[in-house]
Amino acid sequence: MRSDRERKGFKDYVSVDSKSLVHHNYDALTAYLHRIHSACPSVTRLYSIGKSVQNRELWVIEFSGQSPGSHRPGVPEFKYVGNMHGNEVVSREVLLYLADFFCRNYDRTPLVKDLLASTRVHIMPSMNPDGYESSHAGDSNGVVGRSNANGIDLNRNFPDQFRAGEPDEKPEQPETAAVRAWLARWPFVLSANLHGGAVVANYPFDGTKEGASVYSKAPDDATFRQLARAYSSSHPRMTSQHRCPAYLTERFTDGITNGAQWYSLYGGMQDYNYLNTNCFELTLELSCNKHPYAAELPRYWSENFYPLLVFMSAVHKGVRGFVLDFDTGAPLSAVSVLVDGIDHAVLTAQDGDYWRLLAPGSYTLRFVKRGYSSYSATVTVTDEAAVQLNATLRIRPFADWSAAQDFNLKANLASEYLPTIADYRQQSKDLARQYPGLVAVRSLADGVTALTLCGRIDDDDAKNSLPGALLVGTLNKFESATGEVLLRLARHLAAGYNQSDELRSLLNNLRITIVPVLFSSSNNSTKLSINNASSADCSNTELLSSATAVESL
Numbered sequence: 001m002r003s004d005r006e007r008k009g010f011k012d013y014v015s016v017d018s019k020s021l022v023h024h025n026y027d028a029l030t031a032y033l034h035r036i037h038s039a040c041p042s043v044t045r046l047y048s049i050g051k052s053v054q055n056r057e058l059w060v061i062e063f064s065g066q067s068p069g070s071h072r073p074g075v076p077e078f079k080y081v082g083n084m085h086g087n088e089v090v091s092r093e094v095l096l097y098l099a100d101f102f103c104r105n106y107d108r109t110p111l112v113k114d115l116l117a118s119t120r121v122h123i124m125p126s127m128n129p130d131g132y133e134s135s136h137a138g139d140s141n142g143v144v145g146r147s148n149a150n151g152i153d154l155n156r157n158f159p160d161q162f163r164a165g166e167p168d169e170k171p172e173q174p175e176t177a178a179v180r181a182w183l184a185r186w187p188f189v190l191s192a193n194l195h196g197g198a199v200v201a202n203y204p205f206d207g208t209k210e211g212a213s214v215y216s217k218a219p220d221d222a223t224f225r226q227l228a229r230a231y232s233s234s235h236p237r238m239t240s241q242h243r244c245p246a247y248l249t250e251r252f253t254d255g256i257t258n259g260a261q262w263y264s265l266y267g268g269m270q271d272y273n274y275l276n277t278n279c280f281e282l283t284l285e286l287s288c289n290k291h292p293y294a295a296e297l298p299r300y301w302s303e304n305f306y307p308l309l310v311f312m313s314a315v316h317k318g319v320r321g322f323v324l325d326f327d328t329g330a331p332l333s334a335v336s337v338l339v340d341g342i343d344h345a346v347l348t349a350q351d352g353d354y355w356r357l358l359a360p361g362s363y364t365l366r367f368v369k370r371g372y373s374s375y376s377a378t379v380t381v382t383d384e385a386a387v388q389l390n391a392t393l394r395i396r397p398f399a400d401w402s403a404a405q406d407f408n409l410k411a412n413l414a415s416e417y418l419p420t421i422a423d424y425r426q427q428s429k430d431l432a433r434q435y436p437g438l439v440a441v442r443s444l445a446d447g448v449t450a451l452t453l454c455g456r457i458d459d460d461d462a463k464n465s466l467p468g469a470l471l472v473g474t475l476n477k478f479e480s481a482t483g484e485v486l487l488r489l490a491r492h493l494a495a496g497y498n499q500s501d502e503l504r505s506l507l508n509n510l511r512i513t514i515v516p517v518l519f520s521s522s523n524n525s526t527k528l529s530i531n532n533a534s535s536a537d538c539s540n541t542e543l544l545s546s547a548t549a550v551e552s553l
């Protein structure tokens with residue numbers, strides 16, 4: 001192992017002061033983090049993502065080679081979360097020491113320097129500071145302090161793919177809500193959630209549909225196994241099927257396990273990360289003894305600090321790049337990055353940047369965004385640095401879009417407005433004639449025309465028993481865009497009734513009334529326009545009489 005470490009430039013580093021390798025309660029932890037930030041102000045930021053039930057801060061210390069506090073385009077975001085179970089304390093201490101270690105080495109040890117120059121790292125030593133305060137050293141396998149101050153297990157408190165909305169779900173806890181908001185805030189790529197009570201790297205899924213403890217394969221199973229092995233194989237005893245005294249029958253091949261195969265659980269944080277964000281999260285169990293005496297902490301630190309660095313550097317594997325608009329060069333966010341054969345999309349972030357972690361192999365990636373032609377390319381991923389794959393997407397020609405999304409309705413591709421109110425009236429009548437039994441047209445007061453679309457249009461009782469929706473456009477003559485959009489929507493719905501199960505079901509269960517042009521005028525040839533008119537140009541009396549017409553609906 002030593003030669004591997006040396007090859008990666010991991011030598012000649014400054015150790016953490018051995019006197020600090022002790023337990024830190026909330027006040028000591030807070031002071032420790034402030035001390036690190038003061039010692040390394042240019043590369044750190046200390047922030048809180050919220051408060052625990054008992055009002056303790058949920059501290060995070062961020063390390064970033066440049067500009068802590070903001071996402072840099074192309075720089076991946078990584079996080080470690082410790083002490084989610086308040087009585088599993090090794091991770092809390094190890095993460096504090098890791099932060100200290102970064103501060104001491106960020107400008108001198110090549111591995112650390114490179115890592116922090118190319119990665120934004122967020123370290124949360126304790127997600128459950130309240131639970132910690134009620135736990136005590138020497139309680140190697142107990143449960144006191146495991147839950148938060150409301151007695152709720154935070155690693156069972158996240159929305160779950162298999163148990164959404166079940167009545168026995170516990171209310172969302174402030175610690176959980178804070179973490180979920182944090183996940184939504186930054187485009188995290190890779191993460192680990194650190195625990196104790198075993199020595200193993202655990203990967204998704206944690207849940208199974210029926211609740212049985214069997215292997216529950218995530219679409220990215222191969223990549224998760226690779227990530228889990230990155231940790232276990234760097235650890236001095238994780239791969240040696242280390243068995244904990246309390247669970248002598250448990251053996252983990254290669255020091256890794258699928259979560260549900262070990263034991264199935266619901267509401268866990270790692271499944272939530274994978275299914276709701278771009279982030280791949282693993283659960284790393286660092287010690288048999290959940291709350292060892294302080295004398296044992298140096299040993300856990302020496303075992304884990306190198307694996308923690310190795311795991312972190314895995315954020316730079318797979319495929320990465322930017323997705324831009326072909327014509328403007330503008331970054332495209334929320335582009336789905338899909339991999340053929342793997343049913344799991346990641347989305348590009350605000351700057352069009354993306355990271356797709358993948359185990360070594362050959363893959364075809366597709367970049368898909370509504371309104372754009374998709375792009376695909378085949379790449380070969382190795383165990384070395386990520387493949388850079390940038391993509392530019394062209395806005396899809398309207399004709400293509402029309403064929404794919406709008407039933408090829410040529411009238412909906414017209415690039416100009418209908419000129420007069422009378423034209424809207426005529427088009428509405430034409431639509432009713434074209435789709436008898438589905439579309440009815442009615443003249444309201446003042447010559448305002450209403451279209452009703454409903455699968456039960458000829459059955460008054462059935463039709464009237466359905467819920468109704470009313471859409472109204474063009475309230476004055478300078479605002480014809482909404483009328484145009486609504487008329488096109490009416491065409492889309494009518495054409496879709498026989499071509500789309502979704503629209504048929506919609507129109508069989510809803511009565512939709514559309515008034516494309518509410519503005520009325522005694523002069524049928526009144527021209528509509530989209531000029532920016534001042535409100536003085538809009539006749540209130542015209543609007544009032546039209547509103548009366550709508551009331552009759």
Ligand SMILES: [Zn+2]
Binds near residue numbers: 085
């Ligand atoms: Zn735990």
